[in-house]
Amino acid sequence: EVQLQASGGGLVQTGGSLRLSCATSGFTFLDYAIAWFRQAPGKEREGLACIASSSDSIYHADSVKGRFTISSDNAKNTVYLEMSSLKPEDTAVYYCAAGLTGWGLQVSEYEYWGQGTQVTVSS
Numbered sequence: 001e002v003q004l005q006a007s008g009g010g011l012v013q014t015g016g017s018l019r020l021s022c023a024t025s026g027f028t029f030l031d032y033a034i035a036w037f038r039q040a041p042g043k044e045r046e047g048l049a050c051i052a053s054s055s056d057s058i059y060h061a062d063s064v065k066g067r068f069t070i071s072s073d074n075a076k077n078t079v080y081l082e083m084s085s086l087k088p089e090d091t092a093v094y095y096c097a098a099g100l101t102g103w104g105l106q107v108s109e110y111e112y113w114g115q116g117t118q119v120t121v122s123s
Helices: none
Strands: 003-007 010-013 018-025 033-039 046-052 057-060 068-073 078-083 092-099 117-122
Touching: 003 092, 018 033, 018 092, 018 117, 033 068, 033 078, 046 068, 046 078, 057 068, 078 092
Parallel strands: 010 117
Antiparallel strands: 003 018, 018 078, 033 046, 033 092, 046 057, 068 078, 092 117
16 A cells, blocks of 8 residues: 655744655555645645655745745655745645656645645744
8 A cells, every 4th residue: 555654844933944744655666756746825826846756856846935845755665855044935734746647746746645744834
């Protein structure tokens, strides 16, 4: 059974930092691209960053470049999202997703999704 477990969310003040984790199981980690998305209330799901560990390929959306960093620990089948200089507009539910043939930040590229973790940035 494919599972993606996102964790690490919480309440943080403006300017603070958080590290999200996406623990995966049930598939061959290196065969998949893993991405982070977020969705704020009333807004569409937004792609933030993706990583393909087999090729060391990484991509970050312009909206978070320089503040958010995606990385992976292949031994733990886990992908991380380091977030710094957080702003109230970063408040959202953050999801990780896995795609066998996908790449990029389109929702349609990813077939497996985690349950999400809430990030709230207070002003």
